[in-house]
Amino acid sequence: MNVRLRNPSRIVQVHGGRSVTKLLNELGLNRETVLVVRNGTLVPADAFLEDGDDIEIRPVISGGAT
């Protein structure tokens, strides 16, 4: 599956199905700081992602100190 990451924007290839939680753990991402969008639809932590899915991992933390 194609996994799109941001800040910086990049795409990584991940092979084999796995849960959202497992994918985030493998990528070293804190689940409190991102959302996962599969084929344009928001999915929860237990969703199973399959080969062929288009995945976006969207960061949610913004940092303006004002």
Next chain:
Amino acid sequence: MKCRVCRGPAVIDVRRHNANFCVEHFIQQCERQVTKAIDAFGMIAPGERVLVAVSGGKDSLALWDLLVRLGYHAEGLYLGLGIGEYSDESGDYARNFAVTRGLVLHEVDLRRDFGYDIPRASAVTGRVPCSACGLSKRHLFDEMARQGEFDVVATGHNLDDEAAVLFGNVLRWQTEYLARQMPVLPAGNGFPRKVKPLVRLSEREMAAYCIVQGIDYQVEECPMATGNSHLGYKEALNAVEDQSPGTKHDFYFGFLERAAAGFRQGLTQDASALGSCRDCGAPTPGDRCAFCRLVERTGGHHRTQDPNGASPGSETAVVLGRRERS
């Protein structure tokens, strides 16, 4: 995962509530949390005119959308900060949101209207960009609220923002700041009331709200905020939250319920000391306000009066969509 309300397929898990929601019930949950914050802290009364501080990011656009959904008269104000492509794109997101919903968006552009931008202000003052950014925003939102006869300025500060600010203030025991860190700053001394209706919602929930509502927002981070201490505090708090969901909520609301009043008792404020800035008329303890001093230091200029007599602020505002007065 199933929705806590209808048992249908969930799209988001909210661990601090130990709950999952489908799209419909997640939107209802967000509306409920905003309503609860507004009611609990007396943020906005029915019929009041609300000015939303709009950045083009998830929080401000979600806030604007939620306030309109809840029946409030809310207009937006976007400030062009002059931070390269980032500002160009953020303005596009704000305008697109307003136009597609028929909402009123006012605009002020620092470079066009005052002859400076945030990178220049940061370079001239030798301070971090967020400092000049915050000063400019506070001054111009206050000014627009006064001149546009808005009752209240609403900002998109969410639970994560407030918990991170609280964390930073506690780490350094900045008691003056702790005394003022409230979801509502009452109007007074020429300043409008300022409210934070998203304090019961996390920024993860705000991003999710935008996704499920089809709100396009600027995902990319402000390049000038990279590496600032505020982001570090958020990272630390999220590490704790991951292990113990609900910590950020308990930290912030525990402060409000059990500690904030104590810090406010020590707050000294001499309202009678505030005069008017000789250049712009804004309330200030000195001869000139901090914003006008910043404009001068950057080599910028003040807006000129509209020859037709319109008030400063409105003459440079770009108003999109329909304009309604309640």
